[in-house]
Amino acid sequence: MKYLLSLIIVVLCASAASADTLRTKVVEYSDQGAVMAGYLAYDSAFKGPRPGVLVAHEWWGLNDYIRSRADQLARLGYVAFAADIYGKGNRAKTPAEAAALAGRFVNDRPLVRSRIKAALAVLKNEKLTAGQPIAAIGYCFGGMTVLELARSGADIAGVVSFHGTLDTPNVADAKNIRAKVLVLQGADDPYVPAAKRITFEDEMRMGGVDWQMNVYGNTVHSFTNPASGDDPTKGVAYNQESARRSWEAMQAFFKEIFAKPGK
């Protein structure tokens, strides 16, 4: 009984300690005079410098979902920095607001690149990522964002796009890509139908990129986000299996492009 009690106390302390080691903070930075409010997360249970992962948000802007992904990455042993592409306070509450915010950037790729590069600079300047490789992941609008970052020739080890927008007006820029590219796509995504996937393949091929694409059956747009609902006929829905499979594919990819973080 005494042993059992001790065991329970040890288990409780261990889980409390684990919860306590997540460190997060809002980091303000600027790009071309605009103020951004990003979100940094790391786990103090891991010691010393570690790879950094930049996280680019969906068309909603930097919200709870994106912060939760940054927290998950921190718990995997990375320094995660959720970029703020829209600027401090610019968050959409309705699809109409999201479309307006995203539209401005979708149609101005140089601005997208400038904003994500400003966030990359913040992450690279963190003491904990000193001398360590950096990856960038993005969801939906953020998938487009990290692919544009790669097309800009940024010095990053890899990019992962989850149900991202694949087309670009800058097709020839694929030749600048130094990062390895992993694209994770729903087979039934109405916003990225098969024809757009094929166009993307051609872009990567012409650019001589190290790229891979995983296509998930029975899966529509925004499949990684539980807030996407459960009705695939709407073209947007959460798919738990594909969310898990794609997250694991990302981890396998990180294992390839990063040294394994120590604890």
Place this chain on the structure above:
Amino acid sequence: MKYLLSLIIVVLCASAASADTLRTKVVEYSDQGAVMAGYLAYDSAFKGPRPGVLVAHEWWGLNDYIRSRADQLARLGYVAFAADIYGKGNRAKTPAEAAALAGRFVNDRPLVRSRIKAALAVLKNEKLTAGQPIAAIGYCFGGMTVLELARSGADIAGVVSFHGTLDTPNVADAKNIRAKVLVLQGADDPYVPAAKRITFEDEMRMGGVDWQMNVYGNTVHSFTNPASGDDPTKGVAYNQESARRSWEAMQAFFKEIFAKPGK
């Protein structure tokens, strides 16, 4: 010094023991009066029943490459059985011989199904797979073979096709598929161009199958086989990176469809 010597002896013994625990044998079985000679492999370092993995060969027939894959699967803790689709002694030495052997089966899918089902029965009857799930993997011609096995409605947990032939005259049979399906394809495979991948997606979609496809950039046909050479302009070439990535994708898939084998 004494300590170092002991250590060296321990290491040597451990590696010798490890090599010794691989058990392999040729298993003869029959299908419609024809005699087959399959290849069974397991590792005696693993104890008790474990999942089985059927392995279907390339157009060359059951050769050293396929045996090496069976050995690798055994070392992962599975019972591997390399099926003999062509029949005992029928092995191709030249591409012309391979094309003749494969052609007969490509054009007779009921025969393919009968042959692979006979092999599945052997694996299911092994004492070591008792009550355990079974998967089937195949390379090239063997990819087609395991997909036909799935289309036949066979009771298997999953199939993995490596650079396999995806088209079938039996498109409507996808509705019979009970296995989860993972297809691993070279983006530049001249035998399975993008249009054939899209046709396959449509087949899986219509059949309501749980399916995934990983597409590897800079990768042509037969990319997993070191004997495929190193000249992608020939349309057939080994790609070490894609071979590794696809093997890891298979292992992640097995982790999903099997209980983790114990040691």
